[in-house]
Structure formats: structure tokens, C-alpha cells
Amino acid sequence: MSDERPEAPRRARRAAEDDARDSAVPDDTPAEASTPGRPGGRFMSAPGPVADDVPQPEDTQPDAEATGPVPVAAPGHAAFMRPGSATTAATAQTPAEPAEPSGMPAFVAPGSAPEEPDAAPVPDEQPAVAQPVAAPAPVPAGAADEDQPDELTTRAARNPWPTRLLVGVVVLALGGGAAWLAVRQFSKDARTVTVTQTPSSSATPSRPDAISDASLVGTSEAAAALGGGAWTISETLSDVQPTSPQVTCMTNPQGLPNAQITRQRVLTSSQTAGLGALQRIDAYATEADATQAYSVRLARLSACDDVPAHLESAASISGLADQSFSMVIAYQDPTVQYRTVVISRTGTAVSMMDVTQPKQPVEPAKVAAAVVESSKRLATSADGTAPATLAVRAEVVPPTPIFGWLAQSDIPRITAGQGIWNSTQVAQVTTKGSQCENVTLASVTGPTGREQRSYLLEQDSAAPEAFGVDQVRFAFKDDAGAKAFAETLYKNIASCGDRLATAKISGNRPLSITGQDRQVVTGRVFTVTQATSENSEVYFRVAVVVSGNRVSYLVSNTRKNFDFTDDSWLLLAARSGQRVTQSR
Incomplete structure (x- = not known):
């Protein structure tokens, strides 16, 4: 399974950054012939019900809410970092223009000295400028006889200062009110908003004091x-x-x-x-x-x-x-x-x-x-x-979107601290089993449907080549058919040593558990050893589990020195039966 994470197109990120910087203030300066591009940094991403297994409504970053530089955490909180991850120092690109302050407090790791956030710059106040009052328009010749100004108009024309004073007061009042609103808006307490990939239906909290x-x-x-x-x-x-x-x-x-x-x-x-x-x-x-x-x-x-x-x-x-x-x-x-x-x-x-x-x-x-x-x-x-x-x-562990099948995280590691399980797509049955089933799993009569999914172990230096688990699901027209088929497999595997001199059967253990909606799950697990020569043997773990009208069959090509424990294989078989009860 790759650790690569999808990344937003670079042009989209730059556009978003430009909008965040420039949308608040209209630019009325003449356009230059060319504008240098702003360098864009890569989004920091961490690996979402269901990856293999999560329905896409999977934190894209869980909490990528800050727009400023991402702080590097100190070792004090390593207990809750993802296992196997290491904090890496990234080289940030310097933007051509300073970014707007985020207004968010920088994260300070436990045990480190908190840094005082820089004070947000306060925009310079601009003096209010009174708009000039237009001079009276000249009166065309002959118009004096038609429209004679009254006494008040004549006095205003002779002494314009009252009018100018009134206009100045109005302009100053409007300018002062705008400045007050700007300062009030700027000085509001910053609220923490967690930014995620999907817009919310509302940007206004119904209860601003809901948590503290x-x-x-x-x-x-x-x-x-x-x-x-x-x-x-x-x-x-x-x-x-x-x-x-x-x-x-x-x-x-x-x-x-x-x-x-x-x-x-x-x-x-x-x-x-x-x-x-x-x-x-x-x-x-x-x-x-x-x-x-x-x-x-x-x-x-x-x-x-x-x-x-x-x-x-x-x-x-x-x-x-x-x-x-x-x-x-x-x-x-x-x-x-x-x-x-x-x-x-x-x-x-x-x-x-x-x-x-x-x-x-x-x-x-x-x-x-x-x-x-x-x-x-x-x-x-x-x-x-x-x-x-x-x-x-x-x-039961809640279902994953690939209903009825094991999830990668259902399968335990073989080597402590190593290995990751990856799965194939659901496909036709190709497994040959352990050679003790005494039936051809790909064509045996009785099931109304059969499918296979394989799980391969990677990134474990001790694992043999192509080590993994095959899961085969069989469907039947009724519960009785599924139960009869499971019983046939139980008997054939348990008696394999009687039919084949090269085979030895051990670890025959029953299991019983409840699945989704309390459905009954029963089954058996086995260890099969097949001699391939006088000094060579191959090993298999096998499980047959039934619930309702479905049977789950598991087989793994283990080794003498690289194998599941008896208990871990039994638990995996039980989980496969529980997953079958989640089939759709």
C-alpha cells in the first residue's frame, strides 16, 4: 500500500493563495506588463469509512486549519504521533509577497518555550479628504429674466462657507464611522475554525460557546x-x-x-x-x-x-x-x-x-x-x-465498503514492527488450496456463487516470496446447503493423512462466535503439512467458517519459521466469518 497522497493541482493552490491575499483590497493601480508568479508550497498531507475500506464521504489533512507556516512538534508528544512516522523538516519556499497573518496561535509542543506571536500589523489610518464643492455654474445670457434667484440663494452664493462647513462635517463623520467599523472588525477575538475538504452547510455556529x-x-x-x-x-x-x-x-x-x-x-x-x-x-x-x-x-x-x-x-x-x-x-x-x-x-x-x-x-x-x-x-x-x-x-467491528471480506487491518503482522498487508480486487477463484480439500474449489458443484480475494504481505524482510492469505467466499441457495458443504470440507481436511501418506494434519480446532446482528458463526481451523521430498516440507494454514447460506474458506502458504500463531489464525478465521455476516 503506497504512502503517497493525492495532491491538489499547483495552479489551483496558487490561485487560492492569491485570492486569500488580494481579494480583500481592490487594486486600482495600473497593471504592469508582467507579474512575477508566487511560488507555491506543497500541501502537507497525512494519510480516509474507507480507504480499501472507507466509503468516500477519509484529513486530506484532518486539521489543516492554519494558513501560516506549519510548526514542527517537539518530542514531548510522540506518544500520540502515528507509529512508525518521523517528523521531517521541510524547506519552505519564500513567497514573493508576505502572506497575511493567520490570526491563529502557533502550536507549542509540550516542554518547549512558547513564542510570543507577532502582533498583527495595523493598517495606517488615512486622513479623511473633503470632497471639493463645485462652483456655481455661469448663468446664460437671458436666463436671468426667466429664473430669478431668491434671497437665500443669493446669500449662499455670496457666502459659501456655511455650505462648505456642513459638507466637511458630513464627510468627517462618514470617515470616522468607517474607521470605527474597521477597527472594531479588526479587534474582534479570533475564533479557531477547523478547515476540512468539504464545505459545511453553514459557516455560522449556532452556539459560539458550545465548547471551551x-x-x-x-x-x-x-x-x-x-x-x-x-x-x-x-x-x-x-x-x-x-x-x-x-x-x-x-x-x-x-x-x-x-x-x-x-x-x-x-x-x-x-x-x-x-x-x-x-x-x-x-x-x-x-x-x-x-x-x-x-x-x-x-x-x-x-x-x-x-x-x-x-x-x-x-x-x-x-x-x-x-x-x-x-x-x-x-x-x-x-x-x-x-x-x-x-x-x-x-x-x-x-x-x-x-x-x-x-x-x-x-x-x-x-x-x-x-x-x-x-x-x-x-x-x-x-x-x-x-x-x-x-x-x-x-x-462486531463495523463493516467496510467491500462488504463481506476481510479488511487489511483484520490480518495480524507476522514480524513485530514490520510488514503491511495489501489486497487484490475481488476476482474468480484460482487458489489450489492445501491439496487436502479433496475438491476443486474453482469448480466444485453446489455453490450458487464463488469469489476470491487475496492478501499479500509486503515490507517484511523475513517474509518468503508471495506470502499471503487467500479468502474464498461461497454462496448457497439456503443455509442447509452451506452447512453441508462446510461439513464436507471439515471431513476431507481432517482425514487427509489417511488418503495421502505425505500429509499430516494438526491443530484441528473448532470456533463459535456471533456476527452482525447476532448471527451465529461456526467453523474449524487446521494446520496442513505436506512432504515434498524426503527432507522438504510445505505448510498451510486452513480455515472453513459458515454462517447462514455462506461459507468462508481461508488458506495461507506458511513456513516452519514464518507462520501465524495458533491463536492469531483462529481469531482471523473468526473475523472472516463475522465479515461474511456483513455481506450485501
């Missing part, structure tokens, strides 16, 4: 729910930059409405190493915008394929907000880093609480409890539902 720093989770609330002794605040931001800490899997969400106000806070435990939390709250103009943002964020979290990550589990949460859901993500590095993310919508605000801990995940119920007081405050300020009694229930 006080809306965020506090240290005592984190300590009470998450443990870890005393907690401290590392930073609180109103301007989230691409180099700022990010919520897990939330880079580059497509189709996100414009947030009117954003607040973000990072907290750390003083006693438990590696335990930390990041909360981000976005306020939107309308409840409809907030609902759309919640859906986009949840879909992005459900795919989580911007960096190699494993989708561990999911849970629904009731009693916290108008909408809420939780997922546990694992970054399978030499020391596994777990992220438990609770996303919730309260009225016009969307909150994301991301808690990180090494070696084992924090329970979703604890993370939800940490957000309760914050949700209560949002219920008042953002016009939402106040928390009640919390209830957390395990759920």
Missing part, C-alpha cells in the same frame, strides 16, 4: 476512571496542526464537515509508564453536521488503514451521549501499543477520547467513564443528551 477548555476531561476525572495515580495536562490546543498529536486512525478523513470550534488536550499518568490520554472535541454549526462528522469519524476508525494497525475489538456504549461507540486498536510493534478509542456525539459536538497503554488495552468501560463529566458539560453547552447509566456491549 472547560469542556475537556480534567486530571481528576482521568485519575478516577483510568487509575494510574495523579494525572497531568501536557498540552491543551485550540489549533490542531498536522504535527500535533492525533487521534488514532483519524488522519485524512474524507467528507468531514467544517468544525466551528476545536479543543484538544493530552494528559499523562504520573505513575503508570506509557499510560496517557488524548481528547479532541469539535463543535459544528448544526446537529446534522455533527451527525455526519460522527459517521465519518467512526467509519475512518473502523478501517484504520493509514498505518499498519490491527483491529482488535469493538463495543457499543449506551448512556454516554446521543451516539457513542468504542474500538480497540493494536500497533504490533516489538512492544505492542494498544489504543482504546471512544467516539461520541452530544448535540452539535463530537468527542474522541483516545487512551494508550502498552502490552494490554484499557477497557472501553473505563474510557467511557472518564468522559462522563465532559459529556455532561457538553449536554448543556452543545444541546445534547446528558449521560445516564453506562452500558458497554461487545460488537
Whole structure:
């Protein structure tokens, strides 16, 4: 999977920059023969429900709201940067003309000294100039007899000063009023606006005070729910930059409405190493915008394929907000880093609480409890539902747009800290299986439909060539046909050693789990060893899973020294059955 990101055409970016600089002041100077072009810098981008797997409503930058230079974050917030990413220093091009000040506070990384922002330049005041009063027009000969001026007109002509004085007063009053309006407009408090790719339905927030720093989770609330002794605040931001800490899997969400106000806070435990939390709250103009943002964020979290990550589990949460859901993500590095993310919508605000801990995940119920007081405050300020009694229930990981198939992030890494899974398009069945199925998978009678999708492991130096997993889905006219076909495969694989002297079967384990809408999923996994010569063997992992009228078959060409663990293969087989229940 490539890390390249689409980029806007350079001419479009320059045009946008020119408009931002020049649209506010009309240019009435004579045009020059040629105007030097302004150099355009590349947009900084980070990798959005669904990349392979995200429906296009995928942050384009999540938070590319500032128009000034992008600050470089200090190492203090590395715990919430994307795993495997490194901060790189970019050489910025110097524009031919100075850019307008953004009015946004520069991000200061925890532990670094804050810099005072330069004062915004105040435009020079222009003296009001009174418009000259036109002299009386000469009276044509003979017109005096037709239109004789009255006494007042005659006096005004003889003494024009009262009229001139009145005109001057009016001009000065108008000029002063315009200057007052300009100063008042310039001196308004700057508001933080999160800029995304899709315009919002409204640019005016319904509640300008919907969120503030006080809306965020506090240290005592984190300590009470998450443990870890005393907690401290590392930073609180109103301007989230691409180099700022990010919520897990939330880079580059497509189709996100414009947030009117954003607040973000990072907290750390003083006693438990590696335990930390990041909360981000976005306020939107309308409840409809907030609902759309919640859906986009949840879909992005459900795919989580911007960096190699494993989708561990999911849970629904009731009693916290108008909408809420939780997922546990694992970054399978030499020391596994777990992220438990609770996303919730309260009225016009969307909150994301991301808690990180090494070696084992924090329970979703604890993370939800940490957000309760914050949700209560949002219920008042953002016009939402106040928390009640919390209830957390395990759920299937939400579906991805390629319904019914494994997502790349469903498949675990083999080597810690290495490897990324890529997938092919859904196509005709070509796999030969393990040679123990005793049927030709591409043509066996019974199924009304069959398709295959393959997953290949890349960027793992220890992986053998073309190492991967094939998934084949079979559809039948009824549940009985699917069950009978699965039973045939179970028996054929289990008895393979009786038919072939070169085959050995081990690891015959059953599985049972529930899928989407509590559908029952059952199956079996096997390890097949085939001797190819006196001193050579090949190895296969196989799984057969059935739910309703569909069967999912998995096979992987493993090696003795490069293989899934027994438990990871069993969990992958179960996930493939759950994905089948999401078929459309």
C-alpha cells in the first residue's frame, strides 16, 4: 500500500493563495506588463469509512486549519504521533509577497518555550479628504429674466462657507464611522475554525460557546476512571496542526464537515509508564453536521488503514451521549501499543477520547467513564443528551465498503514492527488450496456463487516470496446447503493423512462466535503439512467458517519459521466469518 497522497493541482493552490491575499483590497493601480508568479508550497498531507475500506464521504489533512507556516512538534508528544512516522523538516519556499497573518496561535509542543506571536500589523489610518464643492455654474445670457434667484440663494452664493462647513462635517463623520467599523472588525477575538475538504452547510455556529477548555476531561476525572495515580495536562490546543498529536486512525478523513470550534488536550499518568490520554472535541454549526462528522469519524476508525494497525475489538456504549461507540486498536510493534478509542456525539459536538497503554488495552468501560463529566458539560453547552447509566456491549467491528471480506487491518503482522498487508480486487477463484480439500474449489458443484480475494504481505524482510492469505467466499441457495458443504470440507481436511501418506494434519480446532446482528458463526481451523521430498516440507494454514447460506474458506502458504500463531489464525478465521455476516 503506497504512502503517497493525492495532491491538489499547483495552479489551483496558487490561485487560492492569491485570492486569500488580494481579494480583500481592490487594486486600482495600473497593471504592469508582467507579474512575477508566487511560488507555491506543497500541501502537507497525512494519510480516509474507507480507504480499501472507507466509503468516500477519509484529513486530506484532518486539521489543516492554519494558513501560516506549519510548526514542527517537539518530542514531548510522540506518544500520540502515528507509529512508525518521523517528523521531517521541510524547506519552505519564500513567497514573493508576505502572506497575511493567520490570526491563529502557533502550536507549542509540550516542554518547549512558547513564542510570543507577532502582533498583527495595523493598517495606517488615512486622513479623511473633503470632497471639493463645485462652483456655481455661469448663468446664460437671458436666463436671468426667466429664473430669478431668491434671497437665500443669493446669500449662499455670496457666502459659501456655511455650505462648505456642513459638507466637511458630513464627510468627517462618514470617515470616522468607517474607521470605527474597521477597527472594531479588526479587534474582534479570533475564533479557531477547523478547515476540512468539504464545505459545511453553514459557516455560522449556532452556539459560539458550545465548547471551551472547560469542556475537556480534567486530571481528576482521568485519575478516577483510568487509575494510574495523579494525572497531568501536557498540552491543551485550540489549533490542531498536522504535527500535533492525533487521534488514532483519524488522519485524512474524507467528507468531514467544517468544525466551528476545536479543543484538544493530552494528559499523562504520573505513575503508570506509557499510560496517557488524548481528547479532541469539535463543535459544528448544526446537529446534522455533527451527525455526519460522527459517521465519518467512526467509519475512518473502523478501517484504520493509514498505518499498519490491527483491529482488535469493538463495543457499543449506551448512556454516554446521543451516539457513542468504542474500538480497540493494536500497533504490533516489538512492544505492542494498544489504543482504546471512544467516539461520541452530544448535540452539535463530537468527542474522541483516545487512551494508550502498552502490552494490554484499557477497557472501553473505563474510557467511557472518564468522559462522563465532559459529556455532561457538553449536554448543556452543545444541546445534547446528558449521560445516564453506562452500558458497554461487545460488537462486531463495523463493516467496510467491500462488504463481506476481510479488511487489511483484520490480518495480524507476522514480524513485530514490520510488514503491511495489501489486497487484490475481488476476482474468480484460482487458489489450489492445501491439496487436502479433496475438491476443486474453482469448480466444485453446489455453490450458487464463488469469489476470491487475496492478501499479500509486503515490507517484511523475513517474509518468503508471495506470502499471503487467500479468502474464498461461497454462496448457497439456503443455509442447509452451506452447512453441508462446510461439513464436507471439515471431513476431507481432517482425514487427509489417511488418503495421502505425505500429509499430516494438526491443530484441528473448532470456533463459535456471533456476527452482525447476532448471527451465529461456526467453523474449524487446521494446520496442513505436506512432504515434498524426503527432507522438504510445505505448510498451510486452513480455515472453513459458515454462517447462514455462506461459507468462508481461508488458506495461507506458511513456513516452519514464518507462520501465524495458533491463536492469531483462529481469531482471523473468526473475523472472516463475522465479515461474511456483513455481506450485501
